Amino acid sequence: MKQEGRTDDRSRKINLLAGILVGLGFVAFLDEAVFHQLLHWHHFYDRSTTSAGLVSDGLFHAFSFFATVAGMYLIADLRRRKSFWLRRWLAGFLIGVGSFQLYDGLVHHKLFDLHQIRYGVDIAPYDIVWNAAATIVLVAGAMLLSQTRGATSGHT
Amino acid sequence: MEGSTDWVWTTSLSLIAVAYALVVLKLRGLGRWPASRMVLFYAGLVTSGVALVGPLAQWAHRDFTGHMVGHILLGMVAPVLLVLSAPVTLVLRALTTRDAKRVVRVLRSTPLRIVTHPVTAATLNFGGLWLLYRTDLYALMHQYTWLLLLIHIHIFAAGYLFTATMIGVDPMPHRPTRLVRAAVLVAGLASHAILAKSLYASPPEGVTLLDGERAAQVMYYGGLPAELLVVIVFCHQWYGSTAPRHARHEASPVSGSAVSTRGA
Numbered sequence: 001m002k003q004e005g006r007t008d009d010r011s012r013k014i015n016l017l018a019g020i021l022v023g024l025g026f027v028a029f030l031d032e033a034v035f036h037q038l039l040h041w042h043h044f045y046d047r048s049t050t051s052a053g054l055v056s057d058g059l060f061h062a063f064s065f066f067a068t069v070a071g072m073y074l075i076a077d078l079r080r081r082k083s084f085w086l087r088r089w090l091a092g093f094l095i096g097v098g099s100f101q102l103y104d105g106l107v108h109h110k111l112f113d114l115h116q117i118r119y120g121v122d123i124a125p126y127d128i129v130w131n132a133a134a135t136i137v138l139v140a141g142a143m144l145l146s147q148t149r150g151a152t153s154g155h156t
Numbered sequence: 157m158e159g160s161t162d163w164v165w166t167t168s169l170s171l172i173a174v175a176y177a178l179v180v181l182k183l184r185g186l187g188r189w190p191a192s193r194m195v196l197f198y199a200g201l202v203t204s205g206v207a208l209v210g211p212l213a214q215w216a217h218r219d220f221t222g223h224m225v226g227h228i229l230l231g232m233v234a235p236v237l238l239v240l241s242a243p244v245t246l247v248l249r250a251l252t253t254r255d256a257k258r259v260v261r262v263l264r265s266t267p268l269r270i271v272t273h274p275v276t277a278a279t280l281n282f283g284g285l286w287l288l289y290r291t292d293l294y295a296l297m298h299q300y301t302w303l304l305l306l307i308h309i310h311i312f313a314a315g316y317l318f319t320a321t322m323i324g325v326d327p328m329p330h331r332p333t334r335l336v337r338a339a340v341l342v343a344g345l346a347s348h349a350i351l352a353k354s355l356y357a358s359p360p361e362g363v364t365l366l367d368g369e370r371a372a373q374v375m376y377y378g379g380l381p382a383e384l385l386v387v388i389v390f391c392h393q394w395y396g397s398t399a400p401r402h403a404r405h406e407a408s409p410v411s412g413s414a415v416s417t418r419g420a
Contacts, residue, residue: 044353044356044372044373044376045353045356045357045372054350054353054354055346055350057349057350057353058346058347058348058349058350058353059342059343059346061345061346061349062342062343062344062345062346062348062349062383063342063346065380065383065384065387066338066341066342066345066387069384069387069388069391070338070387070391072391073391073392073394073395076395077395077398080399080400081400
């Protein structure tokens with residue numbers, strides 16, 4: 001019985017972690033695909049980029065695709081142990097999406113001047129929508145997380 | 157100058173191709189070497205050849221973007237293919253027991269332990285690239301043939317070493333935990349991305365701004381498939397090694413090496 005309790009504790013953590021990892025990877029992919037490649041709003045490099053900004057951008061780039069793959073394998077691992085818990089995972093996913101977008105919006109765009117959301121427009125409304133959306137997703141994730149705190153992984 | 161290096165690459169790659177075929181033939185006679193590893197090996201060899209000889213190599217001499225395409229093939233794609241073909245395992249199986257033991261002793265020696273540590277391998281691999289592109293080395297490389305040969309051998313060897321410390325299926329002296337290796341892998345790939353963006357901002361001596369911008373994007377996006385492949389194989393091996401007992405039979409086909417030098 002003690003053994004079972006410990007496994008359950010582990011699976012709660014892993015479900016959350018898998019969600020956060022896939023969420024980070026998903027939003028980084030969306031950022032690259034939609035804002036860099038499709039809309040061409042973001043720039044590959046902005047002449048005002050600081051070196052701290054470049055380091056942070058590079059780390060996030062590498063970590064995001066590692067996180068996507070690792071997160072998927074964690075889901076596969078949970079499924080083969082029959083302990084995948086969708087709500088818990090979703091809480092992690094929303095937290096991953098929200099926190100990365102907020103980090104991107106505040107630290108990359110504003111603090112490090114890596115690049116702006118869009119060029120040649122009044123940037124304020126874009127910044128507000130970007131960061132407000134991130135905050136809403138983050139709060140939704142935190143609420144879902146607190147809902148799954150008391151429950152057990154039987155509920156999927 | 158292209159002509160003067162062509163024969164070096166063609167001769168050495170042909171010799172390796174023939175030697176490999178002879179060793180495999182000898183082992184195949186005993187029915188002991190999988191065809192999939194043979195395919196991986198020759199695919200890796202051809203990829204290196206494409207980067208070193210012929211139209212792509214000539215383009216690489218004239219143009220930084222061409223050089224970057226060659227860098228991805230020689231330093232990233234070819235190493236992944238060759239590492240997964242398990243060449244050290246092949247050599248160990250082809251040798252007599254006494255000679256194989258000697259090789260294993262060398263593999264376990266202190267210098268090799270140091271060189272095959274992921275941090276050393278990452279430093280040689282990514283540090284080498286920073287040295288090549290952020291100093292005058294890249295300009296000098298085009299003046300001296302011997303330097304060009306040496307740098308290309310280094311690009312391949314360091315790429316192979318780094319890939320082997322991450323996803324190697326050959327026997328290796330002690331490897332740190334997967335978490336440490338994952339951290340080194342992410343840091344290494346990050347430094348590759350950072351270097352690419354820094355080349356976009358200021359290309360090496362003698363490279364035009366436009367060429368530098370194109371080459372930087374080739375490096376950043378073009379390297380992605382090979383990087384992704386390393387990450388997928390890495391996670392797949394991790395997944396295979398943590399299988400609960402009842403699921404062991406479906407564990408990774410590429411994670412286990414047939415010969416282990418580890419005592420434990």
